[in-house]
Amino acid sequence: xxxxxxxxxxxxxxxxxxxxxxxxxxxxxxxxxxxxxxxxxxxxxxxxxxxxxxxxxxxxxxxxxxxxxxxxxxxxxxxxxxxxxxxxxxxxxxxxxxxxxxxxxxxxxxxxxxxxxxxxxxxxxxxxxxxxxxxxxxxxxxxxxxxxxxxxxxxxxxxxxxxxxxxxxxxxxxxxxxxxxxxxxxxxxxxxxxxxxxxxxxxxxxxxxxxxxxxxxxxxxxxxxxxxxxxxxxxxxxxxxxxxxxxxxxxxxxxxxxxxxxxxxxxxxxxxxxxxxxxxxxxxxxxxxxxxxxxxxxxxxxxxxxxxxxxxxxxxxxxxxxxx
Amino acid sequence: xxxxxxxxxxxxxxxxxxxxxxxxxxxxxxxxxxxxxxxxxxxxxxxxxxxxxxxxxxxxxxxxxxxxxxxxxxxxxxxxxxxxxxxxxxxxxxxxxxxxxxxxxxxxxxxxxxxxxxxxxxxxxxxxxxxxxxxxxxxxxxxxxxxxxxxxxxxxxxxxxxxxxxxxxxxxxxxxxxxxxxxxxxxxxxxxxxxxxxxxxxxxxxxxxxxxxxxxxxxxxxxxxxxxxxxxxxxxxxxxxxxxxxxxxxxxxxxxxxxxxxxxxxxxxxxxxxxxxxxxxxxxxxxxxxxxxxxxxxxxxxxxxxxxxxxxxxxxxxxxxxxx
Numbered sequence: 351x352x353x354x355x356x357x358x359x360x361x362x363x364x365x366x367x368x369x370x371x372x373x374x375x376x377x378x379x380x381x382x383x384x385x386x387x388x389x390x391x392x393x394x395x396x397x398x399x400x401x402x403x404x405x406x407x408x409x410x411x412x413x414x415x416x417x418x419x420x421x422x423x424x425x426x427x428x429x430x431x432x433x434x435x436x437x438x439x440x441x442x443x444x445x446x447x448x449x450x451x452x453x454x455x456x457x458x459x460x461x462x463x464x465x466x467x468x469x470x471x472x473x474x475x476x477x478x479x480x481x482x483x484x485x486x487x488x489x490x491x492x493x494x495x496x497x498x499x500x501x502x503x504x505x506x507x508x509x510x511x512x513x514x515x516x517x518x519x520x521x522x523x524x525x526x527x528x529x530x531x532x533x534x535x536x537x538x539x540x541x542x543x544x545x546x547x548x549x550x551x552x553x554x555x556x557x558x559x560x561x562x563x564x565x566x567x568x569x570x571x572x573x574x575x576x577x578x579x580x581x582x583x584x585x586x587x588x589x590x591x592x593x594x595x596x597x598x599x600x601x602x603x604x605x606x607x608x609x610x611x612x613x614x615x616x617x618x619x620x621x622x623x624x625x626x627x628x629x630x631x632x633x634x635x636x637x638x639x640x641x642x643x644x645x646x647x648x649x650x651x652x653x654x655x656x657x658x659x660x661x662x663x664x665x666x667x668x669x670x671x672x673x674x
Numbered sequence: 675x676x677x678x679x680x681x682x683x684x685x686x687x688x689x690x691x692x693x694x695x696x697x698x699x700x701x702x703x704x705x706x707x708x709x710x711x712x713x714x715x716x717x718x719x720x721x722x723x724x725x726x727x728x729x730x731x732x733x734x735x736x737x738x739x740x741x742x743x744x745x746x747x748x749x750x751x752x753x754x755x756x757x758x759x760x761x762x763x764x765x766x767x768x769x770x771x772x773x774x775x776x777x778x779x780x781x782x783x784x785x786x787x788x789x790x791x792x793x794x795x796x797x798x799x800x801x802x803x804x805x806x807x808x809x810x811x812x813x814x815x816x817x818x819x820x821x822x823x824x825x826x827x828x829x830x831x832x833x834x835x836x837x838x839x840x841x842x843x844x845x846x847x848x849x850x851x852x853x854x855x856x857x858x859x860x861x862x863x864x865x866x867x868x869x870x871x872x873x874x875x876x877x878x879x880x881x882x883x884x885x886x887x888x889x890x891x892x893x894x895x896x897x898x899x900x901x902x903x904x905x906x907x908x909x910x911x912x913x914x915x916x917x918x919x920x921x922x923x924x925x926x927x928x929x930x931x932x933x934x935x936x937x938x939x940x941x942x943x944x945x946x947x948x949x950x951x952x953x954x955x956x957x958x959x960x961x962x963x964x965x966x967x968x969x970x971x972x973x974x975x976x977x978x979x980x981x982x983x984x985x986x987x988x989x990x991x992x993x994x995x996x997x998x
Contacts, residue, residue: 452815456787456838463784469955470797476954477798479947481939487964491776513837514780615805623803630800631793640811 351659352378354392354411356400358423359638364648368399371652375659397421397658399651401638402430413437419658423638423647425450425503426585427668428558443668444654449646450636451506454583457635458507458553461607462490465579465629488577488604490514494548497521498566499555499584500528500536503636507553508532520545524561539565546573551581558585559673568593577604583635586611595625603627609635675983676702678716678735680724682747683962688972692723695976699983721745721982723975725962726754737761743982747962747971749774749827750909751992752882767992768978773970774960775830778907781959782831782877785931786814789903789953812901812928814838818872821845822890823879823908824852824860827960831877832856844869848885863889870897875905882909883997892917901928907959910935919949927951933959 355368365381372379380392385408393414398405402422405411406429415437422430425447464470466488475482493516497504500521508519509532518534522545526538537545546552552574556562566580566589574580580603582589591612597603607629611622614633622628638644654664668674679692689705696703704716709732717738722729726746729735730753739761746754749771788794790812799806817840821828824845832843833856842858846869850862861869870876876898880886890904890913898904904927906913915936921927931953935946938957946952962968978988992998 452813452839453811456813456815457791460784460787460791460793463780464788464793467781467784467958469784469788472955472958473794473797473953474801476947476956479942481956482958484958484961484963487777487958487961489776489780489964489966491780491966510837513834515776618803623800629797631796632800632805634791634796634806634808634811637808637811639808640813642813642815 351376351397352380352395353397353399353655354380354382354395356398356404356408357381357383358401358404359644360648361644364644367648367652368655371655375656377655377659397655399423402427406430417441419444419664421651421654422446423449425501425636426558426674428585428587428673431668431670431673442664443670444664444666445668445674446647446650447666447674448502449643449650451502452646453637453640453643454503454555454635455506455510457609457631458581458583459490459510461581461609461629461631462551462553462579465605465607465627466490470629490516490551492517493550495519495551495553496545496549497533497553497555498539498542499523499553499557500530500533501555501557503555503583504553505530505532507555517550520549543570543573546570547575549574549578551579554580554582554584554588556584556588557674558587561673562588564588564590566590566594568596571597572602574603576602579604580606581608582606583609586614591622595621595628598625598627601626605629607631609633675700675721676704676719677721677723677979678704678706678719680722680728680732681705681707682725682728683968684972685968688968691972691976692979695979699980701979701983721979723747726751730754741765743768743988745975745978746770747773749960750882750998752909752997755992755994755997766988767994768988768990769992769998770971770974771990771998772826773967773974775826776970777961777964777967778827778879778959779830779834781933781955782905782907783814783834785905785933785953785955786875786877786903789929789931789951790814794953814840814875816841817874819843819875819877820869820873821857821877821879822863822866823847823877823881824854824857825879825881827879827907828877829854829856831879841874844873867894867897870894871899873898873902875903878904878906878908878912880908880912881998882911885997886912888912888914890914890918892920895921896926898927900926903928904930905932906930907933910938915946919945919952922949922951925950929953931955933957 397419399421402424419442421444423446427445468485495516500523521528521533521536528536568590571593605627609631721743723745726748743766745768747770751769792809819840824847845852845857845860852860892914895917929951933955
């Protein structure tokens, strides 16, 4: 059996780890660094491991009927689920949900505090050599926090933010059931309208599916209290971006931090660049430049590779119908 | 008995709370909003509660022999301890240590993550309408954290940062003894040289005393590993600022965030404004613009006022010799 690894962020240490696992399982590994390198030999691969967007641009791989298992380094896989995209209709896709919680949770805490403590204002003043005036600060302490999407990311955030003594942490997910015990309560997405009016900080970590498209609608945005903050680290499609920009520009919300957008990179002419109290980051919350994230990613792939060669069930298999 | 309250950040709610406590204890309360308002009648006050720097500019109060207890809203009191400053040599000074832990701990986490996750870079790029390139990120997870100064501020930070799964949290204080259990170990300040080489993030929350002046010297700065970060929220005097700027400009440290400086406001011509990878905030980590901090401050004063009128021991009494 042959596997093809689209290396990208992998260091020599990670290649070694994959080589060792492959040797142990008697599997041949091939590496490529770009689409252009793909040859006929690579198309013998039964397994491909790499960054999803790279795979998407590798037409030959997509058309390969020999490909049985695609392991992608990202957590979100929405862009790989178009029916008929892969020649092999029974292709198993696994994602790397579970590798990003640490990094993205740190991002959420960082941008929440930056907004609440007006740190972009202080940073801007300091860059201009100015000892700034005091401005009103807010705190995570005693805040009512709602975490919409209680997967690895939402729960990693909730466990961290608990230490800041918030008034409450409410988890919201499709089923309304979550085994993580850090939440004060967990409700189903159908109940969100009852939760939004009592939310000071809304954290969104939802996958990009038909069901989540536009789920934070103009109407739902209007249910949040005037002083509320929003952080989105899931998929940009979940929010009506234009309605959000209106709320921010009109001062109906205190601030928002978006790491994901309906169109990425965010187009140059997007009004979001100039929206008031909107903190934009270029989809870096779960960036593979953080060593821990890559370590965890490779570790998860190697564990799945062992299971695959033994004919055991894989972890993190994507439910193509649900979309995540 | 009469008390004088220099109101500043107090809301009507806080005045009411002080009025209620005073009525309960049969004490007369007078309020002033500025030094210019002080009349002979105010000099009958046995107790003064207010922002220390305001008191410092109120010569008449300082010279009043009737003043027995000064309760200041700040945690640091170094500027009030010059021998002979107050006419009453037996003046009791209490500070508000304990009111700032929540706010300053949030500040420390925020600036640490801003540095580690390169968020000032991303913010600057986004303000210029640019979808930035990825850059190397670091994480609180697996970091070796040293907290120098294990008072309310240091411990409030340590309890929060624990949730981020650092490799270790080492507390460092004068005595080497601290009742807080969140630390992996607590050592005395005399042992700091053995700790610095194993520190990825050094958090300094030391009071401004003769003993702490220049305690993070050029020599000690050179003991930190190349990739280390420093956050100072105690007093600016603790660090050799010029040596720190050299380390940062030469890339010997990864970053520093200073909220306090030897001279405040930081002089316009200070080289620190232009120092590489230095995040400057204008002494706002424990700002009284955060409602919780004021609530706690007033609550602590009222509790002490009850004790004072009953002749019971006060809390947070400053040890004038130790300097905090």
